[in-house]
Structures are given as structure tokens and as C-alpha cells.
Amino acid sequence: MLQLVIQALGVFVSAMLRPFVWIKNWFTRRGLIIKTVLGAVFVTVLFLYGYFFWATQRWINFNPDYVVAYDFASKESPVAGEPVAEDSPNEGKAGTVAGRAAESGNCKRSMVVDVTADLVDLNVNQNAWISSMILYKLGLFGIDWDNTRFFDNKASFQRGVNQAVRRTAIEFVDTLGRIRGTSQIDSSLQSARGKLQFDETVWYFSLRPFGPKTPTPSFYRSAINDLRAFNEKLAKCEAVFDARADNLLQFIDRIANDIGATSAILKDRSEQYNSGWFDTRADDRFWFAYGQLYGYYGILTAAWRF
Numbered sequence: 001m002l003q004l005v006i007q008a009l010g011v012f013v014s015a016m017l018r019p020f021v022w023i024k025n026w027f028t029r030r031g032l033i034i035k036t037v038l039g040a041v042f043v044t045v046l047f048l049y050g051y052f053f054w055a056t057q058r059w060i061n062f063n064p065d066y067v068v069a070y071d072f073a074s075k076e077s078p079v080a081g082e083p084v085a086e087d088s089p090n091e092g093k094a095g096t097v098a099g100r101a102a103e104s105g106n107c108k109r110s111m112v113v114d115v116t117a118d119l120v121d122l123n124v125n126q127n128a129w130i131s132s133m134i135l136y137k138l139g140l141f142g143i144d145w146d147n148t149r150f151f152d153n154k155a156s157f158q159r160g161v162n163q164a165v166r167r168t169a170i171e172f173v174d175t176l177g178r179i180r181g182t183s184q185i186d187s188s189l190q191s192a193r194g195k196l197q198f199d200e201t202v203w204y205f206s207l208r209p210f211g212p213k214t215p216t217p218s219f220y221r222s223a224i225n226d227l228r229a230f231n232e233k234l235a236k237c238e239a240v241f242d243a244r245a246d247n248l249l250q251f252i253d254r255i256a257n258d259i260g261a262t263s264a265i266l267k268d269r270s271e272q273y274n275s276g277w278f279d280t281r282a283d284d285r286f287w288f289a290y291g292q293l294y295g296y297y298g299i300l301t302a303a304w305r306f
Contacts (some may be wrong), residue, residue: 001067022271023248036238047244052133052151054154055130056130056151056154058127060126060127061126070111070115071301072304079108080108080112080113080241081107081108081240081241081243083107085303106235107234107237108235109233109234109235110234112176112201113172113230115299115301115302117228119161123162125221125224127158129156129158129216130302131159131201132157133203136152137201147282154287156287157244158293158297159200160288160291161291161294162291163262169193169197170306172189172192175242175247176243177242179242186193188229191223192230197218199217201216202214206295232241258292258298265285269285
């Protein structure tokens with residue numbers, strides 16, 4: 001019996017190795033030019049896979065308590081967009097704050113905008129944006145990585161953070177970045193919103209439609225510049241930020257709806273994909289929800305101070 005098992009194992013191993021032996025024999029019979037070209041292709045593919053594995057497994061500056069570094073507690077009023085008084089040692093406090101604020105020409109930056117820009121920076125500058133990498137798009141032998149158990153957790157987390165950022169960018173344009181939602185829309189916020197809504201999976205080239213493309217990270221990096229440009233204008237009192245209580249309540253309501261949609265997805269996954277043991281692919285949903293809450297944690301903490 002043992003001998004039959006060993007023979008069967010030998011046949012199996014031989015069958016598995018046969019394609020590689022054939023490739024080796026075919027390669028050794030080729031000329032120098034073909035060997036060089038194929039060798040370069042092999043090294044390129046090996047490098048791409050090595051970088052892909054490294055990028056998906058290394059999480060740079062991931063910190064569940066990242067909000068502490070902002071030290072929001074020490075940054076009290078005025079709220080975003082209001083004049084900031086410059087300290088003057090020769091003046092008393094009473095009756096001089098408004099005057100110094102008016103003379104300074106400086107207004108308070110929006111901490112919500114700062115946090116939003118920093119979250120995008122975490123996704124595309126401090127880390128590689130996984131969802132648009134060519135090997136992520138190719139999948140595992142044609143199978144979408146999201147449908148496997150491997151190398152997709154970081155991509156799901158990044159998309160979750162991006163979901164929070166997208167929702168916030170919409171609120172910047174619709175309500176927070178203009179007086180009572182009726183004044184002119186700030187061009188920087190408008191540009192940032194459009195870029196952050198861009199497809200999350202675009203690489204440098206596409207077949208549908210055919211031709212070169214601007215990859216997703218480039219749009220998101222440009223959105224960072226737009227958000228920071230708005231804050232620079234706000235700091236110079238050249239923009240508005242409508243930090244009213246009803247805007248905050250509306251913002252929280254929209255976030256609650258967004259999180260509620262994710263909760264519904266989790267509920268459906270737990271009910272429809274339970275095979276009696278545990279769902280080995282629910283990690284994608286978990287990491288998306290984690291990323292979404294990770295983003296909203298900083299955004300909402302900053303929103304209380306606007």
C-alpha cells in the first residue's frame with residue numbers, strides 16, 4: 001500500500017514538473033536575442049510581483065489612534081474661516097481682540113480640510129494605491145483579488161478611507177464651503193470633489209476605451225493640492241467656511257447614512273454567505289468598514305472644532 005502511495009505521488013510530481021521541464025528545454029534551444037528578451041520580461045514580471053507583494057503587505061504610518069497627533073484639544077475657537085487675532089504684548093485683552101483680528105488679515109484654517117487632505121496623502125503618497133496597480137487588476141490567474149483570500153486587505157482598507165473622504169468632499173462643496181449653500185462654490189473644493197470621485201482602478205493604459213490614461217493616484221494627489229489650496233485661501237480670509245451647527249448636524253446625518261449602507265452590506269454578507277463554518281472572504285468587508293471608520297474618526301473629531 002505504501003509503495004502504491006509513493007508511486008502515485010511520484011506520478012503527480014512528475015506531471016506538475018513536466019511543463020517547467022518543457023519550458024526549460026525550449027528556452028535552452030533559443031537564440032541569444034530571444035533569450036535576452038524573454039529574460040528581460042521574466043525579470044520585469046518578477047520585479048512587479050515583488051513590489052506588489054511588498055506594497056500590499058507593508059502598511060506605512062497606519063495608526064488607529066492617529067487623531068492624537070493633531071492635538072485638537074489645544075486648538076480652540078475661533079472656528080474655521082474666522083479672523084485669528086495676533087498677540088500683542090503692548091495691548092490688554094479687553095476690547096482689543098476684534099481689532100487685532102481685523103488688522104492681522106489672517107483667518108483660521110479648517111482642521112476638517114487638513115485631516116481630509118492628510119487621509120488622501122496616507123493613501124496615495126505614504127502608501128502605494130493598490131486598487132489601480134496592474135498586477136492587482138490582472139488578479140490571480142485572471143481571478144479578481146477581491147474574490148480570493150490573498151493580498152486584498154490593504155486595497156479594501158484604502159477604499160474604505162476613500163469612501164469617507166469622498167463623502168466629506170461632497171459636503172465641502174454643497175454646504176460647508178459656501179454661505180448657507182447659496183453663495184458661489186469655491187473652485188478648489190469643486191476641483192477636489194471631482195478628482196476624488198474618479199474611478200479607483202485606473203492604470204496608465206486601458207483597453208476599454210483603448211488608449212493611455214491618467215492613473216487614479218495622480219487625480220488623488222492633485223485633489224490634495226486643491227484641498228490645501230483652499231485652506232491657504234481660508235487662512236488669508238479669501239474663502240468662506242460655513243461652520244454652523246445645522247451644517248454639522250446635516251454632515252453627521254450624511255455620514256450616518258453612509259455607515260448605515262456599509263452596515264447593510266455586512267449584514268447581507270453574514271446572512272447570505274454563512275456555510276456553517278465561517279466566511280473566509282469576509283475580510284474584504286471588514287477592512288473596507290475599518291477604513292471607512294478610520295477616516296471618519298479623524299474627520300468627525302476635527303469637525304467638532306471645525
